[in-house]
Amino acid sequence: MNIHIRNGRLIDPKNNIDARQDVYIVDRRIAAIGAPPPGFVAGQVIDAGGLIVMPGLMDLAARLREPGYEYRATLESEMTAAVAGGITSLACPPDTDPPLDEPGLVEMLKRRARSLNQARVFPVGALTYGLKGLELTEMNELTEAGCKAFSQADAPLTDTRVLLRAMQYASTFGYRVWLRPQDSFLAKDGVAHDGEVATRLGLPSIPVIAETIALATALQLARETGAILHICRISSAAAVDMIRSAKREGLKVSCDISMNHVHLTEMDIGYFDANCRLAPPLRSLGDKAALRAGLLDGTIDAICSNHSPVDDDAKQLPFAEAEAGATGLELLLPLVLKWAEQERVPLLDALAHVTINPALLLGQKMGHLSVGAHADICVFDANASWKVAPAALRSQGKNTPFNGYEMQGRVRYTLLDGQVVFQQ
Numbered sequence: 001m002n003i004h005i006r007n008g009r010l011i012d013p014k015n016n017i018d019a020r021q022d023v024y025i026v027d028r029r030i031a032a033i034g035a036p037p038p039g040f041v042a043g044q045v046i047d048a049g050g051l052i053v054m055p056g057l058m059d060l061a062a063r064l065r066e067p068g069y070e071y072r073a074t075l076e077s078e079m080t081a082a083v084a085g086g087i088t089s090l091a092c093p094p095d096t097d098p099p100l101d102e103p104g105l106v107e108m109l110k111r112r113a114r115s116l117n118q119a120r121v122f123p124v125g126a127l128t129y130g131l132k133g134l135e136l137t138e139m140n141e142l143t144e145a146g147c148k149a150f151s152q153a154d155a156p157l158t159d160t161r162v163l164l165r166a167m168q169y170a171s172t173f174g175y176r177v178w179l180r181p182q183d184s185f186l187a188k189d190g191v192a193h194d195g196e197v198a199t200r201l202g203l204p205s206i207p208v209i210a211e212t213i214a215l216a217t218a219l220q221l222a223r224e225t226g227a228i229l230h231i232c233r234i235s236s237a238a239a240v241d242m243i244r245s246a247k248r249e250g251l252k253v254s255c256d257i258s259m260n261h262v263h264l265t266e267m268d269i270g271y272f273d274a275n276c277r278l279a280p281p282l283r284s285l286g287d288k289a290a291l292r293a294g295l296l297d298g299t300i301d302a303i304c305s306n307h308s309p310v311d312d313d314a315k316q317l318p319f320a321e322a323e324a325g326a327t328g329l330e331l332l333l334p335l336v337l338k339w340a341e342q343e344r345v346p347l348l349d350a351l352a353h354v355t356i357n358p359a360l361l362l363g364q365k366m367g368h369l370s371v372g373a374h375a376d377i378c379v380f381d382a383n384a385s386w387k388v389a390p391a392a393l394r395s396q397g398k399n400t401p402f403n404g405y406e407m408q409g410r411v412r413y414t415l416l417d418g419q420v421v422f423q424q
Helices: 075-084 103-116 139-145 160-173 196-201 208-225 237-249 259-263 285-297 329-343 347-354 356-362
Strands: 003-006 009-012 017-020 023-026 029-033 044-047 052-055 057-059 087-092 120-126 149-151 176-179 228-231 253-258 302-304 377-387 406-416 419-423
Touching: 009 347, 017 347, 057 329, 057 347, 057 356, 075 087, 075 103, 075 329, 075 406, 075 419, 087 329, 087 356, 087 377, 087 406, 103 120, 103 139, 120 139, 139 160, 160 176, 160 208, 160 228, 176 208, 208 228, 208 237, 237 253, 237 285, 253 259, 253 285, 253 356, 259 285, 259 302, 259 329, 285 329, 302 329, 302 347, 302 356, 329 347, 329 377, 329 406, 347 356
Parallel strands: 003 044, 009 052, 057 087, 087 120, 120 149, 149 176, 176 228, 228 253, 253 302
Antiparallel strands: 003 023, 009 017, 023 029, 052 377, 377 406, 406 419
16 A cells, blocks of 8 residues: 655654655655655555654564563564554564574564564574573574574673684674673672662672673674674663773674663662662663763664563562563653653654664664665654553553653554554
């Protein structure tokens, strides 16, 4: 169906467009911007007056909990939540059960996602079999099955020889290695940042050096091998400084940050709020300020939801026993908008962190509205305010540290491949 999106404010970071422009869709792709293509007849008209039209969001970290953890969430529930949040593409970490270490599992996940036709799923393959850190997976076969990168998710890889070989192999074939830096020995049994709040509440802590020591190792191995390295969800000022230096040196390194760490600190734990039990842990005010500075100067490439739905029983426990994780798909856009408003960042620059930048990190020619591109589009009302209420979230995971927060920005339409998959 041909679709005409009219009267909207088009924001496309890749093409540096921020202007009132109509969008014309033919055969599921962008046919024209501004003026209609010859002979265009609209089968559907979307009036975007007073709304913003942008590329569909791309989320670099969204756990869909299939296969293996359907009691926490299902593919149907989480992809419904994704399109409700304007997300049309998402990367799925490999820590499913079983992990994404075999081509058949990857193909099954992609087939299930395609059958739902709500959002594109880009699997991240396991770096080692079973995420046990012992034996490298068949990266070539996993790539052919559809994996866009390779990771250990949050599972430790303590044998640096295995990591060296993984990065050597990945470098040879141009595969991307995604690592979340955390020394498993220094972080062992820790649940909160090693700071004032953990001390006051008597919580086992995770020091910043647990992140920086692992990061230093990863960067040194990247320097040695020439691997394309992406650092997932950094949380500290020291890590920002290290990545900034690595980029200046010319290493092929990038990084992202969780939306939670853009807005929250250890102080938000309050009196043992298990919704703030996250991985990595919320850190100090100084760390948050440095992370925001890293976003502003380009050190940090992308903002992700770090969506990790957890069932209620796993959260209704003492803080130290509660499972780490929070829902986030429906909150990614409004939290990016909130950060942009607070830091006075132009929307053109802010939205790059959830569109074209993640697309480049995934190696995909997406995240923009150029003529000929896939018509993956988010249309939202930047002025609509709403309060976060867990019961109203479409995700099966209802736990969020932003419960009760006032949000600005509500998705009105989400289009995937030129088809309306969400409307409200």
